[in-house]
Amino acid sequence: MGQYSLVCSTLLCMLFICFACKECGGSCNKYVGPSGSVDCFKIPRYTKYQWGTCLTDSYIQQKSGGRHRCEDPTATYCYYQCMLETHGQGRGSVSQDCQCNPDETEVTRTTVSPTTLVPEWCLSPDGSDCSWYRSCLEEAYPCEGSQNAYAVSYAEKFCLLYDKSSTSFSDIGQEWINAVRKCLQVSLVPLLRPWEKPSCQEIKVRAFASHSKCYLTPYSGAPSICNLTVGDWWKVFWTIKNAFVEATSATLNGMMKTILGCGKSYLDRPFDYIRVIKLKLTTTIRRIGRSVGDNSGDERVGEIADSIATGLNWKSKGVGWFAFSQNNSLSLDKTHVTMTIILADKFHLDVHHPATSSVNLNETVDVLADAVRHGTLKIRVRGGSQTGHIQMLACKGVMCKEVYNKVTGSYTNGSGPAVGVHGLAVVMVTLQLMFASFRLFGID
Structure with a gap:
């Protein structure tokens, strides 16, 4: 023995x-x-x-x-x-998933257990080898190409994202990135235990559920996301956004909510390559198919943000956008939609594209303000009325404590098809229901 x-x-x-x-x-x-x-x-x-x-x-x-x-x-x-x-239990009862029969010589496998035995190193990694996702997790549970793919479609890309760009961040930013990469990987290793039988959907859910914890406390002694400089934070956020054009709202929403949990003042500090716009639309939302659902709010917010960006040619000007909703469901027949648009200069915030020029964000804000003031803005509000009233605030910080421009006007509900999320700006969008004011932004 x-x-x-x-x-x-x-x-x-x-x-x-x-x-x-x-x-x-x-x-x-x-x-x-x-x-x-x-x-x-x-x-x-x-x-x-x-x-x-x-x-x-x-x-x-x-x-x-x-x-x-x-x-x-x-x-x-x-x-x-x-x-x-x-x-995490050091004593007491043993749950069903951990129980075993001492007379069995090996773990009984089923058709949903790992499809192949992975190499020894996969089972006890140090969290720094990005090939773990493809060589270990994806090898054991082939999910690539499925609706719930995670290992290759997201995790490996995230892990590799900073290999050639870590020097773009401060020392504490680099330390945080490495800590998070390890935390995200190590948190998934238990899925490779032979008694685990997760589906591809369960793997994806468990993986994304670990993100908030890893952002805040990767491991003992490592910096938290709350310790990052504002510049590091926006570079991290935007680089992820630009690398994952499709189906990333859940991850980015989680990141934004996590950072806002660091304190209201964290993202309210002015930053040269960011501008904040808040729009309050007055409209009537009609029922269109399944108008109340898990992601209906996010989908509609994305469409609204995309239509504004398309109409004002933000992508071609080097401005991009991201849309998310803090309310996942949208109720029917409500009249207020409140959006926060954070415009970003892609040339300075995307670490994979070195700055060769810059974006005039002040001009971008002025053009949007003129469109609001003169009623020429076309916005796609799915299920909304054809015209509506709009109020715009231009702020120096995300919490909009300091407003430097305020205009009101009207908009036309565009009828064109919804477009995908493109470009390089951050659009934080929150949906405000008629009877539930979102007080965080203090828009009357």
Whole structure:
């Protein structure tokens, strides 16, 4: 029988004399592993048998944010019990997904389990190798090309995004980027355990659910997104936006909501390459098919922002836009739509396209203001009335505490087809219902 050890939480390691598992098969040698070997054992502080995976102590500490480590301080490898790795529970009952039969020699696989055994390194990575998503997660669960693809369509691209552009960020920005890359990857490693049986949709949901946590607290001692400079933040946000034209609203919405959680003043600081516009449209929203749904608000906001950008030729001028809604559903027959448009200079915020010129954002704001004032602005409001009243505020910060231009006018509801999200500006859009004012922006 080889040398082996178990994992305990830091608190348990301090309070108890940690034990070795006498019933473990010894397939996890504390010096050489191998990573990924599994065993079924009963630990006294748990009620039933559970699976455990042989993993490196460094991975375990990275995955748990320093809360867990091998019981044996001399061990390079040890068993990470399922209840601790998956559920963070160091004692008590064993959930159904972690339970095992000690008479079974290996984990029973089903048709939705990993389709192939992945290399040993996949099961205990350090989070820095971007090929993990393709060589490990996608290899085990082929989801590329499906509606719920994640590993290759998003995660790998995000991981590789800064390989050649990290020097565009400050030292703390580079440290945060590396920490987040590791956190996002390590958070998905448990999906490769043989008792896990996620669908492609579940993988995508679990992956995106980890983003907010990784942005705020990648791991112990690493900077938070709230520690970034405003310049770093906008570069991160825009570079992601420009790299993922399609189907990225959920990720970008999550990033924006997370950063706003750092404090109302964080994004209210003026920044040379950003301008903020707030529009309040008065219209009547009619029922068109499924007008109330999980993403109806985001879809309509995107269409409105796209139609403004198209009509004013923002893309060709080097200005881009992003639209998101803090209300995911849109009620029927309501009269107010409140939009916040953040115009950005792509030449200075997209780190993959070095600045060769600049965008005159003040002129962009003036052109929009003239269109509002003279009633020449065409906006696509799906299901909305043909004409409507519009109020525009030009602000120096996202929270719009300081307004430097205010105009009112009318707009025409365009009837052309909706266009995709293009270009290089950030459009933060919030939907305001008739009876539910969105007080954050303080627009009367």
